[in-house]
Amino acid sequence: MTSLLSARGEAATLDLRHRRPLLLIGLLGGVLAAATTLVACLGVGVVGWYLADDGVHGVPRDGLRAAGLVWLMAHGSGVHVGGVAISAVPLLLTLTCAWTCWRAGQRVGDSVSGHGPDADRIADGERDWTVPSATLLFTVGYCSVVLATARLAGSAETAPSGARALAWSLVLGLAIGGPAIAARSGRLAIWATFVPETARATLATAARILVTFLGVALASWLVALALDGASAANVLSQLHLDPADTGMYLLVSALLIPNATVFAGSYLLGPGFAVGAGTLVSPTAVVLGPLPLFPLLAALPDAGPPPAWTPYLMLAPVLVAAFAAGRAQRRRPTLRWDQAAVRGGVGGMIAALGFALLAVLSGGSVGPGRMRTVGPETIAVLGHALPAFALGGLVGALVATWWQRRRQRPAAPAGGTLPEAPTET
Template sequence: MTSLLPHESRARRRSADEVRDDLATRRPLVLVAGLGGVLAAGSTLLVCLALGVAGWFLTDGGAHGAPRDGLRIGALGWLMGHGSGVRVDGVQITAMPLGVTAVCAWVLWRIGQRIGVSVSGHGPDADGVLDGRRDLVVPAAGLLLTLGYVLTAVATLTLAGTDATAPSAQRVVLWSLLLCLLAGVPGIAVGSGRAAVWTADLPPTVRAAAHVARRLLVVWSALCLAVFLLALVLDLSTAANVMGQLGGGGGAVAIVVVLGLALLPNAGVFTGSYLLGPGFTVGTGTAVTPGLVVLGPLPAFPMLAALPDEGSGGWTGWLVVVPPLVACAVVAWSQWTWPTAYYVEAAVRGVAGGVAAGVLFGIAATLAGGAVGPGRMADVAPYAFDTLIHALTSFGLGGLVGAVAMTWWQRRSMPIEIVLDGDAEDAD
């Protein structure tokens, strides 16, 4: 960060704190970024390995198999979070535990920030960056971070994969690259201070729309998880009965709880698809929508107790009004904290932010499902395309109404100079 400040006179003697700060931001780029990639992959992998060994021991006290079997299961779980899929007794499992994926992305983001701070002293200062001088600090560090992460993932795949499990190397490499590109590299850009310099000249409308999209996604995700947990609590007796039928004592309970946490983001996306209207399937020939629920035989898994009962929806058909209302409220909230006096400006912010949030949630819907077992269980997924269309419509229209309504209220209740001053501050 300090490297982005203009250089002072070399004649002035630097203090010990300045020297220490300079050394902290000019660490060897190759070493720091490369090891950062290995650390980002290795830290989450180590947690999965520990959970695998703990699960192996808890199931039967280690009477069967060996610790390496638990290590292999933990490694395969980590690889599945990178889209590898796995074959179990000849049955292909393709669903991704998005909880593992999210933790890996968060770790990459945090380590990327630390790398950015450590190498921020390399390259030109802020004046040089603004003048267009070539600055390869972020691309170089990002490349090395990605290389370390991908090599660790490939080594894990080589050691843990077998002909029987057959995880996909191509998907592991692809997802490792995507995670580094979407989480690690932005973390480096933010930590090094380059992101602040590069985005300083973005129009206020773009920044406001991004703020709307981020806030809407956070609120919508939290609401979906809350609805899922509420549905699970309301039928907790069924979940408890399923747990009792599994056997295995406390070890089985612990394993199911850990698996449930790994799949909690998936459940949130399924719930969001249900609230938006299209719904999802829990097996071939099934449908779970607000208007109609058609179920068949289900596997013994406690999280499935949150599913609604079979039959016509009744009052649940009105749940489709929730997404546009949420978007309206969130955009109005954002408009309150980031005001504008112009209706067109507010409308663009609300619609653009809502559409961006809808696209991102639609992408999440395509990733949340997949094959989870043989036969009917090869199709357990949200209706991704329909979810995307409904999200775009609900969030876009809700964002438009919320932005225009809040702008109208602010123009009536506040002196127009105050709102215009808010616009001027945003532009600065």
């Protein structure tokens, strides 16, 4: 009897949690999603202020303001330092904000799963505004925190762009929080049944190609940095930082690791990237000028004609796309050549568009003068990524289909012929 009462109590509590007002759930979820990363940045800012000369210079609110500005920069706001515009985005912090949006969106989705019509009524065509309403409220809550932070942390000297931060917040709320709400509420599974399997498999192939290529780019960049680690250590020694300042400096450098990964990917694709106006770092040419003292730049190759083997690195994107498409084909097998071609070729094109978008976000202005131009050229990156990923994806998907058809086809009987391979319906 006690266990029965306990089970009923838990069910009632669960149902009550799923019946909270939609307005409260959506707004509070968005506010918490933004506040989570903001509070973490503020904590790091206060610690950094205290570690800098034991907090002798300035007051704690200076550390809070600096942390708020960095958080806004992760939302594309940019900032002015000494009259110089800094527009580069610390992508690691941006990815952290996106992950927090996803997790908060999942909690909101779980809370609104009991709202609106059930699956049968949705399947019968009844309109369901639960997820769109929750997503809109979630986005409004997130944007309110961003605008409040821009108002409190910004000043006439720093001048962060509230409009750009608001635009990035809309993307995070609608494109990250919305799908998370739909997935956890159960609506996404219902809607996915109306999407053709080929479209879903194509998107899965594109995601696999993009993620695999970014992993290879990160590994290549880490290897280059490790091979010239002495230069990175020499840069740190020239800055004459104490242990506390060194730790904060390395933490700030870590925020740019995804940016460096995209730079490395642009290098492997061929067009390379710029580290200042009039410079180029690519497999076929390396033209450098005076560089700032920054440890991550130790991974750059030496200026001058590159070795004869470096142009062959441009084969890496094609091979990576072929491998990733073949792996995706194993997860979602098909025995039809046309479907395999669409999955691999179109999936590679979508992956190229995704990487070009990352190339846009990774660069920007990082200082005065020639350092206003840092990062890959988006059009050139897209022009190289489209054929490389599409060709590799097409070849990988077709090879995987050939192998799967070969394994599926039974042995021919004596004096007979092989039966036709089954096709998907």
